[in-house]
Structure formats: structure tokens, C-alpha cells
Amino acid sequence: xxxxxxxxxxxxxxxxxxxxxxxxxxxxxxxxxxxxxxxxxxxxxxxxxxxxxxxxxxxxxxxxxxxxxxxxxxxxxxxxxxxxxxxxxxxxxxxxxxxxxxxxxxxxxxxxxxxxxxxxxxxxxxxxxxxxxxxxxxxxxxxxxxxxxxxxxxxxxxxxxxxxxxxxxxxxxxxxxxxxxxxxxxxxxxxxxxxxxxxxxxxxxxxxxxxxxxxxxxxxxxxxxxxxxxxxxxxxxxxxxxxxxxxxxxxxxxxxxxxxxxxxxxxxxxxxxxxxxxxxxxxxxxxxxxxxxxxxxxxxxxxxxxxxxxxxxxxxxxxxxxxxxxxxxxxxxxxxxxxxxxxxxxxxxxxxxxxxxxxxxxxxxxxxxxxxxxxxxxxxxxxxxxxxxxxxxxxxxxxxxxxxxxxxxxxxxxxxxxxx
Numbered sequence: 001x002x003x004x005x006x007x008x009x010x011x012x013x014x015x016x017x018x019x020x021x022x023x024x025x026x027x028x029x030x031x032x033x034x035x036x037x038x039x040x041x042x043x044x045x046x047x048x049x050x051x052x053x054x055x056x057x058x059x060x061x062x063x064x065x066x067x068x069x070x071x072x073x074x075x076x077x078x079x080x081x082x083x084x085x086x087x088x089x090x091x092x093x094x095x096x097x098x099x100x101x102x103x104x105x106x107x108x109x110x111x112x113x114x115x116x117x118x119x120x121x122x123x124x125x126x127x128x129x130x131x132x133x134x135x136x137x138x139x140x141x142x143x144x145x146x147x148x149x150x151x152x153x154x155x156x157x158x159x160x161x162x163x164x165x166x167x168x169x170x171x172x173x174x175x176x177x178x179x180x181x182x183x184x185x186x187x188x189x190x191x192x193x194x195x196x197x198x199x200x201x202x203x204x205x206x207x208x209x210x211x212x213x214x215x216x217x218x219x220x221x222x223x224x225x226x227x228x229x230x231x232x233x234x235x236x237x238x239x240x241x242x243x244x245x246x247x248x249x250x251x252x253x254x255x256x257x258x259x260x261x262x263x264x265x266x267x268x269x270x271x272x273x274x275x276x277x278x279x280x281x282x283x284x285x286x287x288x289x290x291x292x293x294x295x296x297x298x299x300x301x302x303x304x305x306x307x308x309x310x311x312x313x314x315x316x317x318x319x320x321x322x323x324x325x326x327x328x329x330x331x332x333x334x335x336x337x338x339x340x341x342x343x344x345x346x347x348x349x350x351x352x353x354x355x356x357x358x359x360x361x362x363x364x365x366x367x368x369x370x371x372x373x374x375x376x377x378x379x380x381x382x383x384x385x386x387x388x389x390x391x392x393x394x395x396x397x398x399x400x401x402x403x404x405x406x407x408x409x410x411x412x413x414x415x416x417x418x419x420x
Contacts, residue, residue, distance in 0.1 A: 025084070025098060028079070028080060028083050028084060028098075029076075029080065031079065031083070032075075032076035032077075032079040032080045032083070033076060035075055035076060035079050036072070036073065036075045036076035036079075039072050039075040040069070040072045040073070040075075043068060043069075043071075043072045047063055047068050048063065051063045057124060058120070058121075058124060061120035061121075061123055061124050062116070062117060062120045064120070065116045065117075065119050065120040065123065066116045067113045067116040067117045067120060068113075070109050070110075070112040070113035070116060071109065071110075071113050073105075073109050074105075074106050074109040074110070076105075077102040077103075077105040077106045077109070078102075078106070080098060080099075080101075080102040081099055081102040081103065081106070084098050084099055084102075100157050100158055103157055104153075104154045104157055104158065107150050107153050107154055107157075108150060108154070111146045111147060111149070111150040114146055115143045115146055115147070118139045118142055118143060118146075119139060119143075121139070122135055122136055122139045126202070135195065136219070136220055136221050136222070137187065137188065137191030137195075137220060137221055137222040137239065138191065138192075138195070138222075140221060140222035141184070141188050141191075141222055144184065144222075183223055183238070183240075184222065184223065186238075186239075186240040187221075187222045187223040187224075187238070187239040187240055188222060189240070189243075190239040190240040190242060190243040191220070191222060191239055193243055194220075194239070194242065194243070199242075199249065200217060200220065200225065200242065200249065201217065201220075201251065202217050202218065202219065202220060203216060203217060204216065204217045204249055204250070204251045205217075205249075205250040205251070205254065206227065206247050206248060206249050206250065207247065207248045207250070208237065208242075208245070208246075208247040208248070210245055211235060211237050211241065211245075212229075212235055213227050213229065213235050213237060213247070214229050214230060215227045215228045215229035215230050215235070216228050218234075220239070221239070222239070223238065223239060224236045224237065224238055224239060225237045225238075225239055225242060253369060254369050256344075256365075256369075257341070257367065257368075257369065258341035258344050258365035258366055258367060258368075258369065259365060259366050259368070259369045259374045260363075260364075260365050261362060261363070261364050261365065261366060261374075261377075261378050261381070262361065262362070262363050263361070263362055263378065263382065264351065264359040264360065264361045264362075265359070265360045265361075265362065265382065265385055265386065265396065266356050266357040266358065266359050266360075266396060266397040266398075267323065267326075267357050267358045267359075267360060267389070267394050267395070267396060267397060268357050268358075268394070268395050268396065268397040269353055269357050269358050269397075271322070271323075271393060271394045271395055272321060272322065272323045272358070272394075273321065273322055273393065274319045274320065274321055274322075275319070275320045275321060275322055275325060279322075279393075280293060280297070280320060283325055286329070288329055288332035288333055288336065289325060289328060289329050289332065292325075292328040292329075292332065293320075293325075296320055296324075296328075297320075300318045300319065300320065303318050304317050304318060322392045322393045322394060323350075323358070323392070323394065325392055326360075326388075326389070326392040326394055327348050327350060327360065329388070329392070330348040330360065330362065330385055331346070331347065331348040333381075333384065333385070334346050334348065334362065334364045334381060337377075337381065339366055339367055339368070339373075339377040339380075340364050340365065340366060340367065340377075340381075341364070341365040341366060341367040342367075344364070344365035345363060345364065345365065346363070346364040346365075347363050347364070348360060348361070348362055348363070349361050349363065356397055356399075357396075357397030358397075362381065362382070362385070366378070
């Protein structure tokens with residue numbers, strides 16, 4: 001009885017059109033899967049060998065970013081699309097549905113391949129000298145537009161509605177779409193402005209105190225800009241924020257080849273006095289001061305001779321000061337310094353005296369923009385200037401410390417002014 005029962009089941013299965021269609025479709029899907037598997041393996045080997053033996057770089061980029069893989073994934077859909085008409089009648093409901101699914105998958109594969117090609121183009125562009133002007137935001141926007149087109153095409157294929165009708169429905173939902181894609185729209189507009197005006201590139205050092213940014217730009221995308229701060233932390237800033245608020249870009253400094261030194265040295269005002277003749281003679285032997293003292297002596301002599309009789313009084317006469325000699329020495333020192341840029345501004349100026357003494361501002365540019373070298377050069381200049389102050393009878397100003405107070409009280413006790 002068992003063989004007869006099995007035979008009757010097989011005969012019933014063969015006579016059932018629904019089961020036969022399902023079996024044929026399943027067999028078609030299995031055959032498509034096998035074709036896709038073989039095709040991907042074949043294309044992987046052939047395309048890889050072909051790209052390695054060409055001198056072009058674009059084919060390597062397309063392969064590495066998967067553009068060819070997505071094209072290979074279309075093979076099963078192509079087999080199903082043309083095979084379903086052979087196995088089933090053209091008007092069969094299952095056949096129409098399967099054909100639509102195959103078309104949708106081919107649309108997805110083509111769009112994905114185009115998106116990968118855009119990413120490959122962006123990677124090739126970023127490797128060129130002009131690649132510092134990031135186009136990643138534009139590529140991401142184009143990818144988004146491609147997937148929106150793919151979504152519209154898939155929906156129209158599955159629902160059998162016209163594209164115009166679907167777009168009119170999307171137009172009615174424009175307010176909701178604007179709300180959903182607000183950051184994308186703002187980021188796109190900001191990215192266009194940053195790129196068009198060349199305001200930001202990958203590798204630029206930027207500072208933005210409101211966002212805690214002080215470091216190098218490592219990535220520019222449609223929505224965000226990533227910055228690696230000098231403390232090795234990563235800060236992510238919305239792209240639109242760089243347009244809505246101000247930030248400082250140090251690229252101009254890097255491209256100029258010089259970095260500015262602008263620091264003040266405070267001199268105790270109580271040390272300022274006129275120079276004696278023997279001091280002028282001694283300073284005349286200093287190489288950096290020799291020319292200055294000659295010019296200054298001649299200028300003062302002409303001035304005093306023009307005074308006539310009133311010029312005999314010291315109060316009416318011009319005389320050289322130790323602080324003036326120091327200023328001239330400091331200016332000559334940075335002018336002759338080998339690490340100071342000789343084609344940029346170099347000066348030493350005296351600022352307004354205040355509670356902290358007389359500030360001398362050293363203003364010049366180093367001939368390097370490397371941070372470590374810049375700090376070394378700046379430290380060497382101020383080390384020398386601070387150490388040379390006593391030679392001019394000057395001393396740096398600083399607030400009294402606890403040790404100064406103790407020494408003062410100790411001196412008063414030794415003098416008997418105060419008791420122990």
C-alpha cells in the first residue's frame with residue numbers, strides 16, 4: 001500500500017498547477033543563486049587580475065570599494081528576470097511578482113555600484129594635491145540622492161503607480177521631509193560654502209573655543225567635521241556650526257612659513273636710569289649695540305648743541321638710558337637671530353607702564369611653523385633677554401613671593417627694626 005500511496009501523491013503533485021509553479025520558481029531561484037555564486041567567483045578572479053595588470057588607478061579603486069561586486073550581484077536577478085518567462089506563462093501572477101522583485105534588485109545593485117564608484121572617485125581625489133579640499137560631503141549627498149531615486153523606482157515598480165503620482169505625494173509631505181532632513185540640508189549648504197570659499201581642508205589646524213576645538217581637521221563629511229585636538233581627543237562639530245559661528249584657521253600661518261612670536265617681558269621701572277660715560281664706552285664694544293650707540297651719540301650731540309646756553313643744565317639735555325640701550329639690543333638681537341624670519345615684521349616695542357612694570361613686547365616670526373621648533377626658538381630668545389637684563393642695570397619685574405617677604409623681615413630683624 002505504501003508504494004501506491006507515494007505514487008498517488010507524486011501524481012497529485014504533478015497535476016497541481018500551484019505546486020508545480022512553486023517548484024519551478026524555487027528551482028529557478030536555486031539556479032540563479034548558483035549562477036550568481038559562480039559569477040562572483042569568476043569576476044573576482046578575472047577583475048582582480050585585470051586591475052593589477054593595468055597602469056590606471058581608477059580600476060583598482062573601483063574594485064577595492066566594491067563597485068564590481070555589486071554589478072556581479074545582478075546576475076541572479078538577470079537569470080530570474082529572463083528565466084521566469086520560460087518556466088511560466090507571461091500573465092502568471094507569481095511570474096509578474098517575481099519579475100518585479102528581480103527588477104527591484106537590479107535597481108538596487110546599479111545604484112549601489114554607482115554609489116561605490118562615487119566613493120572610489122572621492123578616494124582618488126583625496127590622494128591628489130587638491131584633495132585637501134574635501135568633497136566627501138558632496139559625495140554623501142549624491143549617494144543620498146541616488147538612494148532616493150532607487151526608493152522611488154522600487155516603490156513605483158511594486159505598486160504599479162506612476163512616478164508623477166508618487167512625486168506629487170512626496171511634494172505634499174515636503175514639510176515633513178524638510179524636518180526629517182533638516183541636518184542634511186543645513187550640512188549640504190554649509191559644505192558647499194566651506195568648499196566654494198576654501199574655508200576648510202583636511203589637515204587644517206583650527207580653533208573654536210565655543211566647541212572646545214583646538215587641533216587638526218581629520219575628516220569632513222556631509223553632517224560633521226572631525227577634529228583631533230592636540231590632547232589626542234576627537235571633537236565632532238556639525239558642519240553648519242562652522243558657518244553659523246566663527247572659527248580660526250591657522251592654514252595661512254602654515255603656508256606663510258613663519259609663526260608669530262608675540263610675548264611681553266616686564267622690566268622693573270625702578271631700575272631705569274641714565275647711562276654713565278664709562279657704561280656707554282663699555283656698551284660700544286658690544287657688536288649688536290655699536291652702530292646704534294654711534295648714531296644715538298651723534299643725534300643727542302646735535303640736539304644738545306642746538307640748545308645753546310640752556311643745554312648746560314643736565315635737566316635740559318638729552319642722555320642715553322639703560323632701558324633704551326636694552327631695547328636697541330633686543331631689536332638687534334632678534335634681527336640677527338638665525339631662526340627669526342627675515343622677510344616678516346621684527347620689532348621690540350615698549351608698551352604702557354603699569355602695575356607690573358614696563359612691558360617690552362617682542363614681535364617677530366620664526367622661520368619655521370613646526371610647533372616644537374617654534375617653542376624652542378621662542379624660549380631661547382627670552383632666555384637670553386632675561387639673562388642679559390643685569391648687564392644693562394635692569395631686572396625683570398615679578399610679584400613678591402613668600403621667600404621675598406621672609407628675606408625682608410629677616411633683614412629688618414638683623415637691623416633691629418623689628419623684634420624676634
